[in-house]
Amino acid sequence: MISRQQLIEQIKLKRSFLCVGLDTDINKIPDFLKQYPDPIFEFNKRIIDATKDLCIAYKPNAAFYESRGVKGLQGLVDTYSYIPKDILSIIDAKRGDIGNTSDMYARAFFDEAETGMGFDAITVTPYMGNDSVTPYLKYDGKWIILLALTSSVGSKDFQYLETPDGHLFATVIKKANTWAGADRLMFVVGATKSTEFTSIRKYAPDNFLLVPGVGAQGGSLEDVCQYGITPDCGLIVNASRSIIYASNGEDFVEAAREEAKKLQKAMEVELEKAGII
Numbered sequence: 001m002i003s004r005q006q007l008i009e010q011i012k013l014k015r016s017f018l019c020v021g022l023d024t025d026i027n028k029i030p031d032f033l034k035q036y037p038d039p040i041f042e043f044n045k046r047i048i049d050a051t052k053d054l055c056i057a058y059k060p061n062a063a064f065y066e067s068r069g070v071k072g073l074q075g076l077v078d079t080y081s082y083i084p085k086d087i088l089s090i091i092d093a094k095r096g097d098i099g100n101t102s103d104m105y106a107r108a109f110f111d112e113a114e115t116g117m118g119f120d121a122i123t124v125t126p127y128m129g130n131d132s133v134t135p136y137l138k139y140d141g142k143w144i145i146l147l148a149l150t151s152s153v154g155s156k157d158f159q160y161l162e163t164p165d166g167h168l169f170a171t172v173i174k175k176a177n178t179w180a181g182a183d184r185l186m187f188v189v190g191a192t193k194s195t196e197f198t199s200i201r202k203y204a205p206d207n208f209l210l211v212p213g214v215g216a217q218g219g220s221l222e223d224v225c226q227y228g229i230t231p232d233c234g235l236i237v238n239a240s241r242s243i244i245y246a247s248n249g250e251d252f253v254e255a256a257r258e259e260a261k262k263l264q265k266a267m268e269v270e271l272e273k274a275g276i277i
Ligand SMILES: O=c1ccn([C@@H]2O[C@H](COP(=O)(O)O)[C@@H](O)[C@H]2O)c(=O)[nH]1
Pocket: 021, 023, 061, 092, 149, 150, 151, 152, 188, 189, 190, 212, 213, 214, 215, 216, 217, 238, 239, 240, 241, 242
């Protein structure tokens, strides 16, 4: 369990707000790993060993594990167990369903005694409303990370619809903040949407934002920080492919570390600029 205070301490200690995304694809990992009983877990283990001093969160994306069936799920359980306990573990599952079904999703990813997975946080879709979101809060200290404004092109289809608060994504944030406090609730906001960070901060002044889209999707870390950083940092910036697939040769670990280090150094500059460290 990682509290808001512990998260802030980790950010200051590591001079980083980097989340390494474990979107591990069997078709993209180096061939030599395929001799291991679970090549995906072997890959993740080495990536975690190489980056754990540079990041404050890991985010396995559930699709990459579930798409492999039982062996994929075992790999996810093993990966969860391998993530150091002082680093925020986020399952990027993007779940959303009626209350009793959400109870089951929450159990799947939060109840370690039952499933072997006790992630600190889960990504959830907001559009089924309160009863689809609040079941996750029954697990003390666990975080919900609600999709607000995604990095995807398709974000314009619904998220930008006009509402009295501006846009639907602003209404989602405003409403969801009545269900839980900033000590349990974060929002996903894509780095490709940095111009919206100012309006998002109006409704989410204290919430941490999980920001994907830096790296492979071309979002700018500098822009995200210019509009989104708060006195507590308030940002967890994710990069997946640009780090974990920096090389697919024998040097993949060194290449991943180098990419993570570049981001950490850029984050250090932003933390200094904002007077946080
Ligand atoms: O709006 C969103 C929400 C989630 N994601 C997820 O983040 C990572 C991004 O991976 P990269 O390789 O760094 O592009 C991936 O797991 C997405 O499913 C997102 O990109 N945008």
